[in-house]
Amino acid sequence: MELQLDVRELEPPIPLERILDTLDTMPKKDWLKVRHNREPYPLYNILRETGYAWYTKWQNGECIILIWNAEVQPPDMIGTAL
DSSP states (O other), rough: EEEEEEEEEEEEEHHHHHEEEEHHSSTTTTEEEEEEESOOHHHHHHHHTTEEEEEEEEEETEEEEEEEEEOOOOOOOTSSSS
16 A cells, blocks of 8 residues: 655655654555655665665656565556656
8 A cells, every 4th residue: 555745845854754754654565655855865775774675756846756665566656657
């Protein structure tokens, strides 16, 4: 199941904190779709270290990031219109 999080209007470090808090409570089989106004490079290292995979795509001036547990199948929508 997809969870959604819009952090475009939040100032750092709140977007990173919200994303990590959401992942902390997200069921293993679910994925998170994040709408961001910038590419969150510090997040990627944290995701790698904590066992998550991600896909990032810029769309209509927004950074869209899909995040899922690396031990499960990626969401079907990767590579298609997010």
